[in-house]
Amino acid sequence: MSEYAVTPRTKLKRAPKRGVYDKAQVHAMIDEAYFCHVATIGKNGPIVQPTTHWRQEEEIFIHGSNRNGLFQSLIAGEECCITVTHLDGLVMARSAMHHSANYRSVMVYGKVRVVDDEDEKMDSLKWLVEKIAPGRWDEVRGPNKKEMKATMVLALKLEEVSAKVRTGNPIDDEEDYDIPVWAGVVPMEVVKHDPIDDDRLINGVTCNLR
């Protein structure tokens, strides 16, 4: 199966033409992002927090402190929704209400699995570091027992998944195309700037990030 099956939660009611269920496309959207937003029902109602994520095969992973309130709700078995969003451009139309955005977003629903096997947990944290800086895991000090104990790793299966993508120019009403105003797209992108050395860098060590 190269596509995610549509479920009541993932069926797009609006703009179905923007819907994407292709696994490879969804994976690419998830992998390109450095953080996602995780929503659940916390003890004081709905809550959504940003957090780093990574993916291995058909699971999306997040990690955090054992004491994180949202994580506590997740491991108690609450349903959750994880959303990954890329804003690719501002879409400027000839009428106010046809302004839009070019974007890619993924929504994943389900209940998390606690990664409690020590080997799997360690391996999983390795993939987070390797996602951010390939090769770095072997260069830094690995997690010690205390750190491992203080940290939770959670996995959410990519099973109930939908994505939406908008690209291209504004779509104006036919009669508005002669309004003499500029229209088009302002592309947006998340960029990395040159790395800044830490104040306490050891002499001779240089940045080797790829």
Next chain:
Amino acid sequence: MSEYAVTPRTKLKRAPKRGVYDKAQVHAMIDEAYFCHVATIGKNGPIVQPTTHWRQEEEIFIHGSNRNGLFQSLIAGEECCITVTHLDGLVMARSAMHHSANYRSVMVYGKVRVVDDEDEKMDSLKWLVEKIAPGRWDEVRGPNKKEMKATMVLALKLEEVSAKVRTGNPIDDEEDYDIPVWAGVVPMEVVKHDPIDDDRLINGVTCNLR
């Protein structure tokens, strides 16, 4: 009052030093972002969607189709949580678990108000367009009756608000500072690229976005 009052929902349990309740700082974080994530309890459980937002005084505004499922839950009176997130940098430490991110994030809790007064609704939509492109409201065709009817504008009061900010270098364990690995920050930024003209631009019209 220049600060938001701390409530049970907005009291930071972890890393309280990162907490920000200053109104001016929170406003700046909200205004700089083009989209937020809105979470609530939908008819199939927790759901979080990205959407454009704007701010006027002490309210954050969102808009969408009348048929949007999440919006339906919001107007039915469900609690919601709106989060605005900026990723400012990847923080590269000498140990795996001290890697971090420089970020600014705001969380707002409460129940929305439906903006149903026609004048207020129109005025509010104007501020969205003016946020994205100052001066544009007077250049484009304004919303017609049909468009106004199909669109919902919702406001959430900035009352229960917390923000978190992390800046600066990695904080490593003292004994790890002699590990000969590069450490520091990779700054990240959302940038706008040069505008791309629509295919059907009228001859002589040029881009005047500021």
